Amino acid sequence: MTSSESAPTVPEYDVVIVGGGMAGLTAALVLGRARRRVMVLDAGAPRNSPAGHVHGFPTRDGMPPAELLKLARDEVRGYGVEVTEATVAAVEPNGTVRTGDGREFRGRQLILATGIRDVLPDIEGLRSRWGRDVLQCPYCHGYETADKILAVLGTEETSIQQAQLVRTFSADVVLVLHADISLRDEDAHGLAAMGIRVLAGKVAELSIENDALAGLVLAGGRTVPCEALFLEPAAEMDKGLTEHLEVDDDGCIVTDELGRTSRERIWAVGNATDPSAQVVAVAGDAYRLAVVVNAKLLEEDLGRAVESAGANPLEGMVEAAALREAV
Ligand SMILES: Cc1cc2nc3c(=O)[nH]c(=O)nc-3n(C[C@H](O)[C@H](O)[C@H](O)COP(=O)(O)OP(=O)(O)OC[C@H]3O[C@@H](n4cnc5c(N)ncnc54)[C@H](O)[C@@H]3O)c2cc1C
Incomplete structure (x- = not known):
């Protein structure tokens, strides 16, 4: 039985994010602060790593890219987000991800923020x-x-x-x-x-x-x-990441304006969807996406709460109030 066929289990995380560049870490920051359980899986090779400095990012202009991301990683960890060094080799249609060394991760929602590779x-x-x-x-x-x-x-x-x-x-x-x-x-x-x-x-x-x-x-x-x-390099993404998703002519992930991909529960943001976006732009897009993903989680939470409260959710509250009065 493959992982995609196995019986559904409760995901360990609310959101798994593949890619810990500025897009992935911004989404992680927003979701961590929204008190969601978040796992970031990151291969540690952001696109701008060959450059000595990041420019055009207010308050951080001229900072080495690695230093900027270290600050962002430290921040998200402060909100309980887990950041793990791992290269995801495959994304299943149901959103389960498998790393190159055989580990599996599943969240209620999956965000792909892997960036692209420049083909020179x-x-x-x-x-x-x-x-x-x-x-x-x-x-x-x-x-x-x-x-x-x-x-x-x-x-x-x-x-x-x-x-x-x-x-x-x-x-x-x-x-x-x-x-x-x-x-x-x-x-x-x-x-x-x-x-x-x-x-x-x-x-x-x-x-x-x-x-x-x-x-x-x-x-x-x-x-x-x-x-x-x-020069203008061509873009490239790992096929294992996009195999079950709609991609454009450059191989980048196609999303709607909210960041939704062609698969339920799988979202994408950053250079993985738009290679022309700069650091501050992917951060902005990722913030917006995180809000949308959190709204989706909330919608599910609400549905579950209503379902488990049964036909008359007020009953329990009335009983509790009566008990308090009696005491
Ligand atoms: C040479 C160069 C210089 C640049 N300089 C600037 C600049 O000064 N200012 C600016 O605003 N923009 C600059 N850019 C653009 C900038 O690099 C991008 O805007 C930014 O990196 C996009 O962020 P991202 O999070 O989408 O992707 P990335 O920063 O590329 O981050 C993606 C992360 O996902 C990880 N990843 C990829 N595949 C996997 C996988 N299968 N499993 C797990 N993790 C994975 C990568 O290792 C990486 O850590 C530059 C680009 C280049 C090429």
């Missing part, structure tokens, strides 16, 4: 610079690259908009058409008008000097000088 272009030397001088989000790290020589890796049509955005940080920007992107006349005109150079050529490797990006080496051998490179 296969360019020699690029991976080791990710989050340092190879960057994805101009809002997160553009300010730190101000007035430097900047490049944008043209991998798809949206790279054109990324180049325009990057241009607000420096007057020296080059868009390198690494993939075959057809520039419309108006795009070419707009880029030229903003002073963004456009160069066609496949990037073969990164040139690194003194532990810093110095240029992009094109397939023909030419080096294009640059001090920071922006």
